[in-house]
Amino acid sequence: MKVCNHKGLSVVIMLRDEHCPPHAHVEAGTWSARFRFSFWHNGVELWDVVPLSRRPSLAVLEGLRQSLQQPAHLRRARGIWWRKLQTACLDNQLWDWQSNEVVVVKRVVSTTNMIGSACYEPESNKTLLSLIGTQESVEIEL
Structure with missing residues (x-):
């Protein structure tokens, strides 16, 4: 489903057959690219381009990334992903209360809790995290 044009x-x-992490595709005939987005922050990053030998200019890729990162486009991408897949791809990751971010660590520290489930609300553009081991939840306004 189309999110935007650039x-x-x-x-x-x-x-069809989508998988985590959340991402969008650009098919350009001689090359294709994927851009990752998130349900806990508003950043967008280039994931990959294939084949690498046909990679477009950095300006084209950056323009696509910036277009997807526009608030209305990112919100649309999240809504499409959520309605189809019913996942924010955050389950079983670690949330750090101190830094307010999903973290990749080798050991659990006192400021982290595992995310038991995550729910995206397209209407309000919010993600709700239920954390294991605490009664508190996290509400992220995007």
């Missing part, structure tokens, strides 16, 4: 290229969320 200079004649469509940024889309595929609706």
Whole structure:
């Protein structure tokens, strides 16, 4: 499903056989790219381009990334992903209360709790995290 366009290229969320992490696709004939997005922050990053030998200019890739990162486009991408897959791809990751972020650590520290489940609310553009081992939950306004 189309999220947005940038200079004649469509940024889309595929609706078949998708998998985590959340990402959007750009198919350009001679190359394709994927851009990762998140349900806990508003950043977008280039994930990969194939084949690498046909990679477009950095300006094209950056333009696509910036287009997807526009608030309305990112919200649309999240809504499409959530409605189709019913996952924010955050379950069983660690939330750090001190830094307010999902962290990758080798050991659990006193400021982290494992995310038991995550729910995205497209209407309010919020993600709700239920954390294991605490009665508190986290509400992230995006």
